[in-house]
Amino acid sequence: xxxxxxxxxxxxxxxxxxxxxxxxxxxxxxxxxxxxxxxxxxxxxxxxxxxxxxxxxxxxxxxxxxxxxxxxxxxxxxxxxxxxxxxxxxxxxxxxxxxxxxxxxxxxxxxxxxxxxxxxxxxxxxxxxxxxxxxxxxxxxxxxxxxxxxxxxxxxxxxxxxxxxxxxxxxxxxxxxxxxxxxxxxxxxxxxxxxxxxxxxxxxxxxxxxxxxxxxxxxxxxxxxxxxxxxxxxxxxxxxxxxxxxxxxxxxxxxxxxxxxxxxxxxxxxxxxxxxxxxxxxxxxxxx
Amino acid sequence: xxxxxxxxxxxxxxxxxxxxxxxxxxxxxxxxxxxxxxxxxxxxxxxxxxxxxxxxxxxxxxxxxxxxxxxxxxxxxxxxxxxxxxxxxxxxxxxxxxxxxxxxxxxxxxxxxxxxxxxxxxxxxxxxxxxxxxxxxxxxxxxxxxxxxxxxxxxxxxxxxxxxxxxxxxxxxxxxxxxxxxxxxxxxxxxxxxxxxxxxxxxxxxxxxxxxxxxxxxxxxxxxxxxxxxxxxxxxxxxxxxxxxxxxxxxxxxxxxxxxxxxxxxxxxxxxxxxxxxxxxxxxxxxxxxxxxxxxxxxxxxxxxxxxxxxxxxxxxxxxxxxxxxxxxxxxxx
Numbered sequence: 238x239x240x241x242x243x244x245x246x247x248x249x250x251x252x253x254x255x256x257x258x259x260x261x262x263x264x265x266x267x268x269x270x271x272x273x274x275x276x277x278x279x280x281x282x283x284x285x286x287x288x289x290x291x292x293x294x295x296x297x298x299x300x301x302x303x304x305x306x307x308x309x310x311x312x313x314x315x316x317x318x319x320x321x322x323x324x325x326x327x328x329x330x331x332x333x334x335x336x337x338x339x340x341x342x343x344x345x346x347x348x349x350x351x352x353x354x355x356x357x358x359x360x361x362x363x364x365x366x367x368x369x370x371x372x373x374x375x376x377x378x379x380x381x382x383x384x385x386x387x388x389x390x391x392x393x394x395x396x397x398x399x400x401x402x403x404x405x406x407x408x409x410x411x412x413x414x415x416x417x418x419x420x421x422x423x424x425x426x427x428x429x430x431x432x433x434x435x436x437x438x439x440x441x442x443x444x445x446x447x448x449x450x451x452x453x454x455x456x457x458x459x460x461x462x463x464x465x466x467x468x469x470x471x472x473x474x475x476x477x478x479x480x481x482x483x484x485x486x487x488x489x490x491x492x493x494x495x496x497x498x499x500x501x502x503x504x505x506x507x508x509x510x511x512x513x514x515x516x517x518x519x520x521x522x523x524x525x
Numbered sequence: 526x527x528x529x530x531x532x533x534x535x536x537x538x539x540x541x542x543x544x545x546x547x548x549x550x551x552x553x554x555x556x557x558x559x560x561x562x563x564x565x566x567x568x569x570x571x572x573x574x575x576x577x578x579x580x581x582x583x584x585x586x587x588x589x590x591x592x593x594x595x596x597x598x599x600x601x602x603x604x605x606x607x608x609x610x611x612x613x614x615x616x617x618x619x620x621x622x623x624x625x626x627x628x629x630x631x632x633x634x635x636x637x638x639x640x641x642x643x644x645x646x647x648x649x650x651x652x653x654x655x656x657x658x659x660x661x662x663x664x665x666x667x668x669x670x671x672x673x674x675x676x677x678x679x680x681x682x683x684x685x686x687x688x689x690x691x692x693x694x695x696x697x698x699x700x701x702x703x704x705x706x707x708x709x710x711x712x713x714x715x716x717x718x719x720x721x722x723x724x725x726x727x728x729x730x731x732x733x734x735x736x737x738x739x740x741x742x743x744x745x746x747x748x749x750x751x752x753x754x755x756x757x758x759x760x761x762x763x764x765x766x767x768x769x770x771x772x773x774x775x776x777x778x779x780x781x782x783x784x785x786x787x788x789x790x791x792x793x794x795x796x797x798x799x800x801x802x803x804x805x806x807x808x809x810x811x812x813x814x815x816x817x818x819x820x821x822x823x824x825x826x827x828x829x830x831x832x833x834x835x836x837x838x839x840x841x842x843x844x845x846x847x848x849x850x851x852x853x854x855x856x857x858x859x
Contacts, residue, residue, distance in 0.1 A: 421610035424577050425610035425611075426623070427577070427597050427598065428575060429623050429624035429675070430624055430627040430628050431598075432627075439612070444614070
């Protein structure tokens with residue numbers, strides 16, 4: 238099979254896909270890097286020439302940079318924490334035999350099928366609206382003053398919305414992991430005198446370690462770039478400006494392509510640091 | 526110590542009655558083997574005793590104490606599973622320590638018991654490995670080690686050797702028998718392999734469709750099977766069932782003769798047939814004899830030197846002393 242001839246034939250046949258993918262990645266990346274070294278203001282004079290590292294310096298010294306980094310980390314961390322903890326609990330619950338299991342599982346997964354823009358709008362208008370939202374009615378029912386979610390608890394709101402979207406993903410992965418646990422192991426632990434909590438801590442949780450790492454890894458990659466949820470709710474105000482949103486504002490609202498591109502390069506570096514960090518954890522977990 | 530009594534115990538899954546009410550007593554220190562074809566309820570019975578399944582009715586007593594509604598961990602029993610059920614993320618040491626850790630045994634006592642168990646089971650060099658790095662036989666020993674350190678009233682084995690290769694199985698069989706002699710603890714052992722049952726048991730319980738067909742020592746079952754099922758199940762190769770053998774029938778519709786109780790000769794004998802396949806084991810040869818007019822095939826054990834080829838004619842002489850007679854419902858006629 239793997240003769241010299243068939244290998245070179247395989248390379249030729251793979252080439253179009255590889256070239257397309259490389260072009261898809263490399264051209265925007267190169268353009269971003271090029272623009273980041275230029276003063277480029279499309280509506281105010283266009284390309285104004287090379288400026289060296291000025292954009293990079295301006296981006297990090299701007300007063301909104303560190304708050305944006307902090308917001309990004311809070312949102313990513315918060316969503317990860319909520320989805321993993323609730324995901325494990327939901328997966329445990331869904332693993333129990335019950336009537337209508339198929340339908341329940343389908344319903345649990347369904348938020349994942351809703352587009353981010355749509356789900357953010359639904360949350361904004363149906364749940365979090367301070368006058369007509371369901372939460373407002375709930376608070377009023379108990380005689381409390383309704384919370385103005387998106388202005389007074391803005392980051393919490395974003396975390397809630399994004400968690401709701403990603404919880405099905407975490408639940409699904411963790412549920413399949415739980416189902417792959419050998420029931421004889423649990424029975425052995427039961428006979429060894431382990432109570433339900435110990436069985437969870439000593440048998441189920443270690444078994445889930447790998448699945449949890451995978452959930453964390455995949456979600457982090459996607460969560461670093463959440464945009465629609467912020468765009469349709471707070472527009473980056475009330476401290477919800479993440480790094481991604483800051484870059485968007487620099488490029489499109491301030492019409493400063495160079496500055497935004499420099500931010501983009503920072504975002505790439507940040508994502509790679511996180512990825513490297515996670516890969517090492519995953520590597521360690523996948524080892525065993 | 527470890528006397529287990531089942532009193533009218535039954536088990537149903539929904540509408541299906543897997544085990545109709547049965548009584549059974551297992552004496553302290555006995556090695557009892559539950560044997561039967563797959564789906565006969567032997568594993569379910571073991572799980573009922575272990576407490577992993579709830580009984581539908583009846584009572585289980587362990588050391589005369591009612592244990593029917595005790596959780597598994599309170600029954601003082603230890604179980605070795607078919608898949609070994611070791612905890613893959615823990616080292617061998619931690620696996621063996623787990624039941625003691627759950628019971629709150631002090632650290633130094635844990636260490637001492639682990640060392641004892643490891644020495645007894647030849648695991649000392651492997652204590653810091655993970656189960657995934659061990660061979661099947663070693664995993665089996667870890668599972669037994671985890672059971673031993675609990676010092677249970679009785680050990681329960683659920684087909685523990687079925688995942689091992691043939692050579693290892695014989696070795697582990699001896700080790701488990703040896704362990705039983707040394708610990709003198711009650712052991713209940715489930716298997717579908719009648720050789721394991723015959724070689725290891727003090728007492729065999731033959732099950733079919735959840736019913737106990739016969740209880741007795743291996744030789745009792747071999748010498749006086751109570752019915753056709755037990756007669757066919759115990760003994761290898763299985764007993765020949767013969768119909769229409771004239772005077773030898775003694776009025777019974779079916780008689781049984783074991784392959785080792787038939788003599789073969791080239792010259793003369795009351796039964797005549799043609800040799801089909803002959804299986805040479807070296808020490809013995811098993812002849813499958815056709816066209817006797819008595820049964821489809823008669824299996825006969827002859828010495829390794831007996832020379833018979835496919836198609837040869839042989840004459841067979843059953844040992845009249847060792848013929849088993851069964852009536853029309855398959856029960857033994859004394």
